[in-house]
Amino acid sequence: MVSPPEIHLCQPGAEMSCGACCGLYNYADSSRESLAARLRGRTALYGAWGRTPEDLEAFAAEIRRREDGTKRYEVIYCCEYLGFLDREERRVGCLLHPCQNGGRDLRGVSFYGRELCDGHFCPSYHYLSREEKLALLMIIDDWYLWGLVVTDIDLVKAYFRLAAEAVSEMPKPAAFSDREVRGRAGDFFALKLNWPYRSDDVRRFGKYYFDGSQYMIRPIPYDRLHCDPSPFDGIFKSLTSEFRSREEIQRAEDLIRAHIASFREAYERWREKPLTAPASCS
Ligand code: SF4
Ligand code: SF4
Structure with missing residues (x-):
């Protein structure tokens, strides 16, 4: 059972x-x-x-x-x-x-x-934490995006790790009931749909591609592009990225950093808000 x-x-x-x-x-x-x-x-x-x-x-x-x-x-x-x-x-x-x-x-x-x-029950049931699941449930309200995000464990974990580093705590699920916090996180996950460096090769899905016999992860050719591996390498792979130059990688990194900074601003504003008193029963 x-x-x-x-x-x-x-x-x-x-x-x-x-x-x-x-x-x-x-x-x-x-x-x-x-x-x-x-x-x-x-x-x-x-x-x-x-x-x-x-x-x-x-x-x-x-x-x-x-x-x-x-x-x-x-x-x-x-x-x-x-x-x-x-x-x-x-x-x-x-x-x-x-x-x-x-x-x-x-x-x-x-x-x-x-x-x-x-x-x-797919691996997301086992590998996503309770906090990550609760947060995602509040962030996403679209079937098409939900299926893409909830099955991308690497992307979800990478995002919440960066977000936690930015706000010095694992973002509390309750924070995502705040429209602004939810919106900023939602903008990040919407990169699954509108990432400007997305490869249009139909044999690729997330970080995987299929060569006819087995799944493989396509590495980003940092050597050929004359740069060091990006700290956002995992996110880039999840977003099915294909870069043509070092400058594109730098712009992509700036984009990820901007999303995290934007989340931090919203989260800190939420954290400074006074707690709402529970409704009186009398
Ligand atoms: S839709 Fe999914 S759950 Fe339903 S029969 Fe097909 S594979 Fe099974
Ligand atoms: S992939 Fe989607 S439908 Fe399948 S078990 Fe996971 S959450 Fe459910």
């Missing part, structure tokens, strides 16, 4: 959710628009589809027929049963889950099968 996690990262609430291990980001075109169109189409089709095992297998075949299935990495399965779970299209998740089917668990027809789907 897998014990249920204290903080749920897959479906943390009504605001957002994750589908990364179901292959969400493994399409060659994993842009927000493209993934949203896929998920929307599947949910609409599923609503009008039968629920017998034969129906559900036909559903997967129909999805494969309709969609462009070109993947980033052939070895990672992209599950056809991932869709949007709500009308507002804020939560991505499993269409076969009991919550979507009046209590019936239909995941047995899927590629991974019911047991694997039900019992899988």
Whole structure:
């Protein structure tokens, strides 16, 4: 038996959710628009589809027929049963889950099968600290960004380590209820979407790339660019960076430093605010 996690990262609430291990980001075109169109189409089709095992297998075949299935990495399965779970299209998740089917668990027809789907908790559950998870839950409110960030343990740990050094303590989860603190941290994690030095090679995902047989981490060629390894090397790799010159690396470092300084300013302002007295019960 897998014990249920204290903080749920897959479906943390009504605001957002994750589908990364179901292959969400493994399409060659994993842009927000493209993934949203896929998920929307599947949910609409599923609503009008039968629920017998034969129906559900036909559903997967129909999805494969309709969609462009070109993947980033052939070895990672992209599950056809991932869709949007709500009308507002804020939560991505499993269409076969009991919550979507009046209590019936239909995941047995899927590629991974019911047991694997039900019992899988990715490394982020184990390696992110409670404080990091709570902070992320307050910082991010977007399904597309949530899945990219919550699975990038190195990026999350690197950010909170730099933030902790800047404010001389591990940032308190409560600080992220402050709009400004939350916004500054959110701007950093949004670099996953708008990093100016991002490689557009579809075979790269985060710090990894796939050469056809195995995953490898692509090092940043500091020697060739005539500079020392950057103190932000781990962050650069997580952001799928590709630099053409030493000057670009310097500008990228300045950008990271500016984000940390901006967080520190907001956090210190929050720390100086008087504590709000609890509401009186009388
Ligand atoms: S990658 Fe992790 S958080 Fe995302 S759906 Fe899978 S187990 Fe849940
Ligand atoms: S069947 Fe399994 S792999 Fe497919 S969407 Fe559901 S949980 Fe993910």
